[in-house]
Amino acid sequence: MLGGLRTWLAGFLGDYLATVLLGAVLIMTFLAFNVLFLVWLERKVSGHIQRRVGPMEVGPHGTLQTVADMVKLLGKQLLTPVATDRVVYLLAPLLVFLPTLCVASLIPLAGTEAFADQPYGLLVVVALSGLTVLSIFMAGWASNNKFAVLGGMRSVAQVIAYEIPILLSALAVVLVAQTTNLRHLVEAQHNTVWYVVLQPVAAVLYLIGITAETNRAPFDIPEAESELVGGFHTEYSGMRFAMFFFAEYTNMLVLGALGATLFFGGWLGPWLPGPVWLLLKAYAIIFVMMWMRWTYPRLRFDQLMTFAWKLLIPVALLNLIVTAVLVHGLG
């Protein structure tokens, strides 16, 4: 059916544009449903950790609660404060989603299927996922609100700090696999073992790093409610606010899927088709992130920075050096 749709579109758009359009629409649709599911899952997990039930009323076990919430947000008034930098203010919620979408197209789903198979896939992913913070800072700056600016600045400082351990831990995996192509990375794990066995320290560092990168608790100081009202999205309402929400949960899935690709063998697994395995592994990583959110208290800003620069980065560097020596020594 997809092939037929593609040939029909290619008739008046050209082959290249038809592929791009179809891929974008497919990914967007899936990600939208994924966000609805993840928000529901987050509320359920938090509920059960606190020995509550979570949403139960709308649909069986509250599965349609997030749909109802989305409809509510769609109906809300969009407020634009007078003193905002209008263009940037309106652009930020649209752009925040874009890097994540690009990254999503790079994750290999199975054997030969990725929307974009790049020889330097991992580098492109890391480069693109660093862009999300620009939109967050745009939102904070353009809102012309002290809380929003503070939230945006905190986010920049945090993401810059925590991207280094992510990169270093990914680099350790690259040293083992000798490739930056994400598809080849998974194939290398097919031939040996999952890299979580060879690189447990890198896996833990990666998990901590992506928790910080997605601005989630205990690293959610850019939107720390007790200090900054809503942080960078204080001045956003309705669907514009929902876009930031959307981007956060999409980012979680994409970074979770990347983690599954790097450390847990991507699409590899028996019986089920590859994309299902990839999703299951990504959701498992996301579940751990949710679990962490309801376990640890929020860090103070200086603690956050100390944790990154004095602990994570030295450990990641040490891990990288040890890996390099071992890889070189063992040939």
Added chain:
Amino acid sequence: MPSLRRFWTGLWSLVVGLKVTGGHLLRRRVTIYYPHETPDVSKWGGPIELVTFPETGTHDCIACNACVRVCPSDCITVEGKRPEGSKKMRATVFVLDFSTCSLCGLCVDVCPTDTLRYSTRYDEATYTRDATVNDLLGPFGEDPSFRGTPQ
């Protein structure tokens, strides 16, 4: 190496934290899913009611007014008269204004025939003040010509 020790104990504490929350995740919930499940209210002391004694099939209020006198909030009104051929008085009016009741239970303690007790009703929220006035004789449905009209 005290800093290294601190590092390990700190790391271990994170694992312990995850173990605690993970354990709670798997255990039974403690909240009651209220409108669909009702809690155990057998020990709850709600607004007072008249006891139905199984021997007589009705209450045993003799309109002695002990509860009216002892009530600190003045929220009970009792009237009675003597049925023909009987030695004892019998209540014709027993009204509780629950809006001023503090549920102190003095009326329950003082009742000489033990016909007053706490009910187990807990959903007493109403939209009007009038709706908080309970006619305690209502459920007994005695001969309306015998009963007076509540004030």
